[in-house]
Amino acid sequence: MPHIESVLSPTGRREAGVFSLPRQHGGLARRRLSRRTAQEPIDVSVCIASWNCQSLLRECLLSLRDERKHVRLEVIVIDNASTDGAAEMVSRNFPEVILHVNPANFGFSRANNQAAERARGRYLFFLNNDTAVPPGAIRELLDYALAHPEIGMLGPRLRDPEGRTQLSYRRRPTVAPLLHRSNVLRWTRLFRSAYRRYRRQSFTADSTRPVEVLMGAAIFLPRTVFFGVGGWDEKFTFGGEDMDLSYQVGKRFPVIYHPEVEIVHHGRVSTRQHIGYVSPHMAIGFARFLRKTGCPWPALWVYKLTIILDAPVQLVDKALQCLWRRLHGRHADAEKSRLAMLGQWYFLRRALVPFLRA
Numbered sequence: 001m002p003h004i005e006s007v008l009s010p011t012g013r014r015e016a017g018v019f020s021l022p023r024q025h026g027g028l029a030r031r032r033l034s035r036r037t038a039q040e041p042i043d044v045s046v047c048i049a050s051w052n053c054q055s056l057l058r059e060c061l062l063s064l065r066d067e068r069k070h071v072r073l074e075v076i077v078i079d080n081a082s083t084d085g086a087a088e089m090v091s092r093n094f095p096e097v098i099l100h101v102n103p104a105n106f107g108f109s110r111a112n113n114q115a116a117e118r119a120r121g122r123y124l125f126f127l128n129n130d131t132a133v134p135p136g137a138i139r140e141l142l143d144y145a146l147a148h149p150e151i152g153m154l155g156p157r158l159r160d161p162e163g164r165t166q167l168s169y170r171r172r173p174t175v176a177p178l179l180h181r182s183n184v185l186r187w188t189r190l191f192r193s194a195y196r197r198y199r200r201q202s203f204t205a206d207s208t209r210p211v212e213v214l215m216g217a218a219i220f221l222p223r224t225v226f227f228g229v230g231g232w233d234e235k236f237t238f239g240g241e242d243m244d245l246s247y248q249v250g251k252r253f254p255v256i257y258h259p260e261v262e263i264v265h266h267g268r269v270s271t272r273q274h275i276g277y278v279s280p281h282m283a284i285g286f287a288r289f290l291r292k293t294g295c296p297w298p299a300l301w302v303y304k305l306t307i308i309l310d311a312p313v314q315l316v317d318k319a320l321q322c323l324w325r326r327l328h329g330r331h332a333d334a335e336k337s338r339l340a341m342l343g344q345w346y347f348l349r350r351a352l353v354p355f356l357r358a
Contacts, residue, residue, distance in 0.1 A: 044073040044138055045121030045223075049111035050129040051079070054086040056266055061094050063132040070139035074098060076118050077129075078111040086129075107281075108216075109232035109241045116223070116231060124226050128217040132264040140261045141220045152253020153221040153246065155214035156261040157205060166265055169211040169257045171198050172247060175299045178286060182310040183317060211257045212250060216242025218263045225253060233292075240285025247293060279343030280351030283307060287358035304356060315344040 046064060050057050057077075064075050076098040079087040087101045098118060102111065112126055123145060125138060137156065145154055158166040177198035180191035219242070229248040232241055246255050287307075290300055318341035325334035347355075 041072060042074050042119075042121040043071050043142055044123045044125050044220075045115075045119030046073055046075045046125045046127055046138070047112055047115035047119060048075070048077045048127050048129050049080065049108050049115065050077050050082065050086055050090075051105060052082045052084045052086055053129055054082070054084045054089050057086050057129040058089060058093070059132050060127065060129055061090065061097060063134070065096075066135045067133060067138045070136050071142055073138060074119070074121060076100075076115040078102065078114045080105040080107070080111050107234070107237035109236050110234045113231045113234060116226060119223065122223060124221055124223050126216070126219045127263075128265065130266040131217055134262060134264070137261050137263060141258070144258055144261070145220065145222070148256075150254060151256050152225050152249040153214060153219060153255045155211075155220070155255075155257050156218050156263045157257075157259035158215060158217055158265040158267075159262055161264060161266060165205045166215075166267060168205070168215055168259070170213050170215070172212040172243065172293070173198055173286070173289070175290060175295060175303045178290075178303060179306055182306050183313045184306065184310045206259055208256065208258045208260065210254050211246075212255065213243050213246040214255060214257065216245075217265045217267070219245070221249065225249060228252075235288060236285050237281045238285065239282035240289040243289050244292065247289075280347050280354070283347055283351055284354050284358045287355055291358065308352065308355070311344050311348050315341055315348070318344065 048057070048060065061075065061077075064073070067073060075094075075096070077090055077100075079090070079099065079101045081102055081104050087099065090097055090099050100114060100118070102114075106114075115126075116124055123142060125141070127133070141154060141156065145151060155169060158168045160166055174194070176191040176194035179185050180195035185191070229245070229252070233244050233248075236244060249255055287300070287304060290303065295303075318337045322334050322337035322341060325331075325337055
């Protein structure tokens, strides 16, 4: 876990601090103490790792204000050196939020660990900055967790802003379904059934059930469980960390999908804005997860070599697809193809060596 500095009151007691923007060389420009002391009981600490997406983060924090009517909570935002004014917005408009600004993008896992170290709640609720919480949702998660103390981790149903159910949990990935995602093998239909089981066939949206992997956009768990499994693995920069945390918790406790509670998740907004950062780290994260969960080294190397060979194929495919869509006036679809093309380009330029080492 990274070192977390304490904020002390004049009496020497540790208090929750609201951290504002760092100076150019990393010092804190100013610091304000909240009125709540560390002795005040907190039910839930909402932990948000934030990187840009200022408007969505504002929507998320506004939705959490209503939750204070239903449950004793604190909100902690760790900003990974946003460049769009997100941290300034939090400091200016949400004085109740505990804010810390990192001098650089430390990644999703490390930022979440920083938030957890500051947290005082009995339960931790890790929430993406592109989510919105309906009134009473955190109270419902807390009540369910209190009624089922044997649970290790709890995940709500995710819906997009139009109300469509998103993939909220999945099976733990193995090499076979990940190989099917490659262009060079998809046309052969090899591993197609394994991929369908991994992605969709096992997803039933309407019933509470034990699952293998919860999507990382919204994860609720006791702080004792979180620290007992070692927290988020900081070797995962972006991609695969939710699979790893689900796997570590699932070895000891049930991991439960609970669709009676719903969270709005915009999804892919930040990913599409930062495709050059996300795409290389996603590939590395999947490879690291396979190795960490005991994938045989011959299968792992087949996977790595397939992904490397597939990258230029996908690059050309997405470039042609983008051109065709633009010529036919499908500009929104063409933009998606362009971003996918850029993702492959950045992977080839920046991630080959780290990917092979993962």
